[in-house]
Amino acid sequence: MAEVLVYVDHVDGAVRKPTLELLTLARRVGEPVAVALGPGAEATAATLAEHGATRVLTADAAEFADYLVVPKVDALQAAYESVSPAAVLVPSSAEGKEIAARLAVRIGSGIITDAIDIEAGDEGPVATQSVFAAAFTTKSRVSKGTPVITVKPNSAPVEAAPAAGAVEALAVSFSDKATGTKVVSRTPRESTGRPELTEAAIVVSGGRGVNGAENFALIEGLADSLGAAVGASRAAVDAGWYPHTSQVGQTGKSVSPQLYVATGISGAIQHRAGMQTSKTIVAINKDPEAPIFDLVDYGVVGDLFEVVPQLTDEIKSRKG
Amino acid sequence: MSLRIVVCVKYVPDATGDRHFADDLTVDRDDVDGLLSELDEYAVEQALQIADEADDAEITVLTVGPEDAKDALRKALSMGADKAVHVEDDDLHGTDVMGTSLVLAKAIEKTGYDLVICGMASTDGVMGVLPAILAERLGVPQVTLLSEVSVEDGVVKGRRDGDAATEQLEASLPAVVSVTDQSGEARYPSFKGIMAAKKKPVESLDLDDLDIDADEVGLEGAWTKVDSAAERPARTAGTIVKDEGEGGKQLAQFLASQKFI
Numbered sequence: 001m002a003e004v005l006v007y008v009d010h011v012d013g014a015v016r017k018p019t020l021e022l023l024t025l026a027r028r029v030g031e032p033v034a035v036a037l038g039p040g041a042e043a044t045a046a047t048l049a050e051h052g053a054t055r056v057l058t059a060d061a062a063e064f065a066d067y068l069v070v071p072k073v074d075a076l077q078a079a080y081e082s083v084s085p086a087a088v089l090v091p092s093s094a095e096g097k098e099i100a101a102r103l104a105v106r107i108g109s110g111i112i113t114d115a116i117d118i119e120a121g122d123e124g125p126v127a128t129q130s131v132f133a134a135a136f137t138t139k140s141r142v143s144k145g146t147p148v149i150t151v152k153p154n155s156a157p158v159e160a161a162p163a164a165g166a167v168e169a170l171a172v173s174f175s176d177k178a179t180g181t182k183v184v185s186r187t188p189r190e191s192t193g194r195p196e197l198t199e200a201a202i203v204v205s206g207g208r209g210v211n212g213a214e215n216f217a218l219i220e221g222l223a224d225s226l227g228a229a230v231g232a233s234r235a236a237v238d239a240g241w242y243p244h245t246s247q248v249g250q251t252g253k254s255v256s257p258q259l260y261v262a263t264g265i266s267g268a269i270q271h272r273a274g275m276q277t278s279k280t281i282v283a284i285n286k287d288p289e290a291p292i293f294d295l296v297d298y299g300v301v302g303d304l305f306e307v308v309p310q311l312t313d314e315i316k317s318r319k320g
Numbered sequence: 321m322s323l324r325i326v327v328c329v330k331y332v333p334d335a336t337g338d339r340h341f342a343d344d345l346t347v348d349r350d351d352v353d354g355l356l357s358e359l360d361e362y363a364v365e366q367a368l369q370i371a372d373e374a375d376d377a378e379i380t381v382l383t384v385g386p387e388d389a390k391d392a393l394r395k396a397l398s399m400g401a402d403k404a405v406h407v408e409d410d411d412l413h414g415t416d417v418m419g420t421s422l423v424l425a426k427a428i429e430k431t432g433y434d435l436v437i438c439g440m441a442s443t444d445g446v447m448g449v450l451p452a453i454l455a456e457r458l459g460v461p462q463v464t465l466l467s468e469v470s471v472e473d474g475v476v477k478g479r480r481d482g483d484a485a486t487e488q489l490e491a492s493l494p495a496v497v498s499v500t501d502q503s504g505e506a507r508y509p510s511f512k513g514i515m516a517a518k519k520k521p522v523e524s525l526d527l528d529d530l531d532i533d534a535d536e537v538g539l540e541g542a543w544t545k546v547d548s549a550a551e552r553p554a555r556t557a558g559t560i561v562k563d564e565g566e567g568g569k570q571l572a573q574f575l576a577s578q579k580f581i
Contacts, residue, residue, distance in 0.1 A: 011484065068480075068489055069452065069462060093483060094448070094465055101417075101449035102456040110418060110543025113447045126547070132339045132444075137550050144418075144543040180461030181495075184477075184488040196483070202580065226580065234501075244467070244502050245481060250335070250443060251359060251501040259580050269335050273446075280578055281558075282571060293560055298574040302563025310568025318572065318581050 002086035003055075004030035005079055007099065008048065009091045013040025015047045017199050018091040018153040023051040025118040025156045029125045030086045032163075033057065035079045035170065037072055038064040042167055049165020051158065057082075057170040068181035069095060073102040075172045080107055082170070085146065087125050089118070092150040100150045109145025116155045116256070116277070125149060133250070133269055134276035153198045154256045189245065192230075194220075197246060200229035202259045203278070205248055206241075207233035207271075209264020209285060209304055213241040218308050219263060225315040231255065231275075233265045249274035263304045267292025284308065323377040323471070326433045327367045328424055328454070329360040329396055331389035332444040339444070344539060345546040346414045347444060349386065356392035359439035361506035364396045366499050367437050368507070370471050378402050380431055384412065384423050390522065397517035398509035405431055409526040414539025421450055423537060425457040426530040435476065436496040440465055451498035461491035467502035 004026045009016045019034075026032040034053040036044040041058035048056050057079050063071035076099060080088060090100040092114050104111040115127035125147050129138050141147065197203065204226065206219040216230075223230045232242035234249050248255055250273040260278035265271060267283070267290055275281070276295065283292045288301045300307050333339045337352035364381065371377035381396040383389050384407040393404040407427050415423070428436055436458070441448035455462035463469075466478035466489070476497060477490045509517070527534060535541045561570055575581050 068464075068487075073456075095482065097447070097449050098452035098462070098464065101447075101452045104418070104543075105421075105453055105456045110416065111449065112544055113449060130552075131446075131549075133335065135339065135552055136341065137552055138345075138546050139548045140544055140546045142543065143545040177459065177461070181463055181489055181491040184490055186485045186487050188485045189483075198483075226575075244500075245483070250446070251440070259575070259578075273335070280580075282574070284567070284571070288560075288562075293558075295555055296558040296560065297555075297578075298558055298571060299560040300563050300567040300571050301560060302567040306565075307563055307567045307571070310566075311571050312568075314569050314572035315575070315581055318576060 002030040003033045003083050005076070005083055005085040005088040006032045006034045006053070007076060007088070007090040007096065008034050008036040008044055009093060009096060010036060010040060010044050013043030015044050016091070017158060018151070020051045020158040021153065021156040022089050022091060022151055023048070023053060024159050025151060026089050027052050027161060028118060029120045033083055033085065035076055037075050045165050045167045049163055050160055052161035052163050053165045054163045056165050056167050058167060059170040059172045061172065063174055063178055066183055067179050068183055069098050069102070070180060071174055071178045072099050073106070074174050074178055075170060076103050077106055078172045079170055087147040087149065090148070090150045092152045097150050100148050104145070104148040107145055109148050110142035111148045112140055112142060113150045115149050115151045118149060118151065130277050133273035152254065152256065194223060195227070195229045197229045197231055198253050198255055200257055202226045202228035202261070203231050203248070203255050203257045204228045204261040204263065205231035205233060205265060206236055206263050207265030208235040210236060210241065211264070216242055218305070222261070222263070222308050222312045225312045225319070228261070233271050262292050263308060265292055266290045267295065323371070323374045324432055324434045325367045325371060325377060325379045326428050326431055326436050327363050327379060327381045327396065327401065328436065328438045329364065329381050329383050329392050330357045330442045331355070331383060331385045331392035332357045332442055335443055341549045344414065345549050346539065349388070354388050354391065356395040357439060357443045359441055359443055359501060362499050362501055362503050363437045363439045364399050364401060365506040366469050366503055368400045369504070370435070370469070374471065380405055382424065382427055382431065383407070384420055393522060394517055395509065397520045398514045399507055400513060403520055404522040405525060406522055407525045407530070411527055411534040411538050414542060415537045416542040416544050417445070417447055417450060417453065418543040419537035419541060421453040421457055423530060423532060425454055426532060427525060428454070428458065430525070430530065434493045435471065438496070438498045440498050440500045451496050455496040458496065461495045463489050463491050463495050464498040466497060466499050469497055469499060469503065
């Protein structure tokens with residue numbers, strides 16, 4: 001069976017969930033060979049093996065941390081040349097997409113980004129995408145070169161599928177361009193203790209109706225009662241009430257959780273573009289004409305300052 | 321020495337319109353109004369600010385697209401860009417990101433540049449990979465997804481807010497930059513700017529001018545193929561209740577019935 005390269009997104013050896021989902025999809029089109037780079041790369045092997053990686057190619061060098069993107073492209077290209085895979089799968093993070101795109105140019109291949117599903121087809125992997133603010137679903141394939149596909153979080157279940165996961169050192173020689181963009185400093189984001197927005201099973205978002213940074217405590221309280229991530233509409237972010245890294249929508253994060261709770265969000269097209277593929281959608285808004293109500297499975301027309309605290313209390317009491 | 325800035329812009333179907341696909345599964349541009357991609361306005365704005373800070377700078381806006389795409393160039397010129405380059409050719413219909421990036425790279429090289437500025441993504445395709453691909457094709461550093469950007473003494477610096485960390489980046493020119501919607505609100509064209517834009521030069525180029533073969537671009541030359549596009553079924557109407565004092569409890573009951581609690 002053909003091998004499929006899977007680029008591993010990890011933080012100091014802790015594999016992020018979208019990579020495990022990618023292994024599920026990779027097994028449909030071949031035997032997953034994982035590529036893990038940077039500090040802790042070897043520590044990823046056990047988890048990757050448990051989820052189906054037959055081999056884990058690892059490399060660490062100062063270049064991966066000190067310069068932007070290109071050193072990782074050089075390494076992935078080295079893995080590509082050594083494995084000659086049937087496809088290359090990469091998580092659809094901002095960096096993942098850039099790595100995948102540059103690799104595609106180098107190896108003369110087409111690229112598909114933000115797939116929400118992958119299946120085996122007669123002419124190679126077929127990728128499903130959700131486009132035009134989720135109004136259309138397309139099926140596409142790469143028609144030149146080796147398919148390079150990036151996949152959005154929450155696109156497949158994480159499944160245990162034990163495999164050998166043999167660790168092999170990957171030899172990487174960095175290109176002239178690897179040191180072109182220097183990372184002068186890096187400030188890790190402070191952890192909120194809540195799930196990562198794009199990976200969360202439940203997302204609670206606040207918008208213009210929240211009416212102030214201080215009131216986001218209410219949204220956070222509801223999120224915590226559900227074990228959810230917190231999101232914000234662009235209006236709330238532009239008003240400075242919540243950080244841009246939490247923005248859900250066309251120019252922010254795209255989320256596809258099991259449950260999306262929109263509070264005080266009217267549902268402009270730009271916001272809908274980022275959340276419309278959520279499995280279940282509920283909304284709380286005092287305006288009965290708000291477009292968000294066209295999308296909901298359950299909506300409450302009411303004042304969020306009354307509905308949200310009652311909801312939070314009820315969830316807490318039901319959970320005991 | 322003059323700082324030559326090229327801003328890549330895209331003419332896109334209005335997201336608030338009814339966007340759909342044509343019979344050949346390319347984006348239907350006939351039935352919905354087009355405009356300059358909102359995210360590219362931020363790129364034009366940053367170019368204008370960088371040019372203001374430089375001793376001497378010239379901003380060229382560049383687009384690849386049909387005749388209508390000139391509207392996007394006019395908007396950028398009316399904001400304050402100096403000149404425009406329009407790559408138009410019948411053989412470009414259906415070109416995907418690999419082909420478009422090839423055309424842009426050749427046009428940028430022909431125009432001459434020290435700095436290329438792009439928006440973070442287009443508002444139609446939303447891939448967000450074109451700036452990185454351009455950097456790869458041009459063989460220059462990528463300084464992408466910046467929320468702050470500045471250029472001084474031949475060095476571009478910027479701040480990238482990633483998922484896990486905020487990074488300060490720097491690279492020597494020439495370089496490719498992309499900016500996010502956090503980089504600063506784009507200015508509105510003034511009446512004077514709109515009038516001045518009518519007199520600014522718009523150079524038209526076709527594939528021959530760029531030494532690109534027709535089979536490297538277009539639908540037939542695309543590196544990816546769309547096999548099907550299906551409209552998402554309309555959501556079945558949900559339950560909507562008016563809060564009469566029990567709205568929170570009712571919602572909790574719904575969430576419990578769906579096993580979320």
